[in-house]
Amino acid sequence: MSFHSMWAELLPIGRAAASGGYRRFAWTGADADCRAWFAQQARDRGLTHEVDRNGNQWAWLGDPAAGDAVVTGSHLDSVPDGGAFDGPLGVVSAFAALDELRRRGARFAKPLGIVNFGDEEGARFGLACVGSRLTAGALTAEQAHRLTDAEGITLPRAMEAAGHDPGALGPDPERLARIGAFVELHVEQGRALDLSGDPVGIASAIWPHGRWRFDFRGEANHAGTTRITDRRDPMLPYAETVLAARREAALAGAVATFGKVAVEPNGVNAVPSLVRGWLDSRAEGQDTLDTVVAGIERAARAHAAAHGATLDVTRESFTPVVEFDHALRDELARILGTTAGLKVPVLGTGAGHDAGILSGRVPTAMLFVRNPTGVSHSPAESATEDDCTAGVLALADVLEGLACP
Incomplete structure (x- = not known):
């Protein structure tokens, strides 16, 4: 055949x-x-x-x-x-x-x-x-x-x-x-x-490449009645972290991608309580990859703190x-x-x-x-x-x- x-x-x-x-x-x-x-x-x-x-x-x-x-x-x-x-x-x-x-x-x-x-x-x-x-x-x-x-x-x-x-x-x-x-x-x-x-x-x-899970936790609330200043919206630090990943990767000649996201409670009219995003990052050398991921995590923690959210980062897989x-x-x-x-x-x-x-x-x-x-x-x-x-x-x-x- x-x-x-x-x-x-x-x-x-x-x-x-x-x-x-x-x-x-x-x-x-x-x-x-x-x-x-x-x-x-x-x-x-x-x-x-x-x-x-x-x-x-x-x-x-x-x-x-x-x-x-x-x-x-x-x-x-x-x-x-x-x-x-x-x-x-x-x-x-x-x-x-x-x-x-x-x-x-x-x-x-x-x-x-x-x-x-x-x-x-x-x-x-x-x-x-x-x-x-x-x-x-x-x-x-x-x-x-x-x-x-x-x-x-x-x-x-x-x-x-x-x-x-x-x-x-x-x-x-x-x-x-x-x-x-x-x-x-x-x-x-x-x-x-x-x-x-x-x-x-x-x-x-x-x-070398790996996958990291970023869990941004905030407070669920009503999208129509909760004042902007009263919100602890984890979607905001997540969004800013996506942009930070792009910047860190571009500066280092590496790649970094948030290609999967899960939101709870995932309602159109609800401020999320949890935004979970998965980062995939790769670089030509180990030192470069470490620098990129550390920079992304550092930015994510700063953005989470600025919006009243907490952050947990878990490395789910890694290949040298x-x-x-x-x-x-x-x-x-x-x-x-x-x-x-x-x-x-x-x-x-x-x-x-x-x-x-x-x-x-x-x-x-x-x-x-x-x-x-x-x-x-x-x-x-x-x-x-x-x-x-x-x-x-x-x-x-x-x-x-x-x-x-």
Whole structure:
């Protein structure tokens, strides 16, 4: 089956008619349909399909127990109203690259695996890369069991409802020990390749990044009868903190975003009692990120005090800078330079990935495919057919160089 045929099959799953974006959340019906699609692709190619203890899907050519396996893939879930390419491009390209290698008559000296990591985006339970974090031991079973969605449904309960036993959740060192290299192909989440004119790039590192929850507490009151001077309105310091985040990030060359907010009691005619905002901040270096977040918190506390509100700040997640394996990165550059004659640019990224989670346990690398809009986590996310083809061929060249020496 061609790349375009696979893409056409996957494209309608979980698509929201109103926005044109995707709602493929972990352990929902759309997620189940994506998983069924993956399993069928594996069967169509005579691959061994399995689901591990953490709900990640694997398709194997050869016996993974032989060790030193070469693995590629990504994820199929999405952010709310996300784009079509973030995650699925890497999975579809993995199957297409295998098809290309078989067309070439490649002889594999190592096992080849294709993976769909579960719940990479964290859209339902609020934590990114749950499947790979559990596998790598970066998230404990106890922590995973405490994750809940907006309706109060726990992760284990959601998994059970989807037909997966959560009883074995936890680290999977034996599986990771079988992997000699993991290469994830991903649409670029930015415009570096578009600006350089290159269809494909290699990742150097993932910026350090984290999520912080800001709870501004004031006093609920009537919007029509409470004098402005008598109000303790937490919406005001929240709004001023959003602007402060923009200023701090711009000064430091970083990024900071308040993209999610919850308000109580959330009435049109009520002064809020609580405004809860989630900050996502990322920077090229740890010191810069620390400076930005400290500056935002300092401004938030000053604004809260000025409006008679209180503030609690909780760090909900954090990932330090991830330097991808230098030897593997250089090998990818050598393969692409020798096989395809490509001088592939090496670039950093502010986006987190399963490859970043695995990097501490397995040699990992990433390929990026050009995104002409630079937009991601949106229906405007895109890649041309020619660039998708270039990505498949580059991935095939890399897999051939690593698994068919």
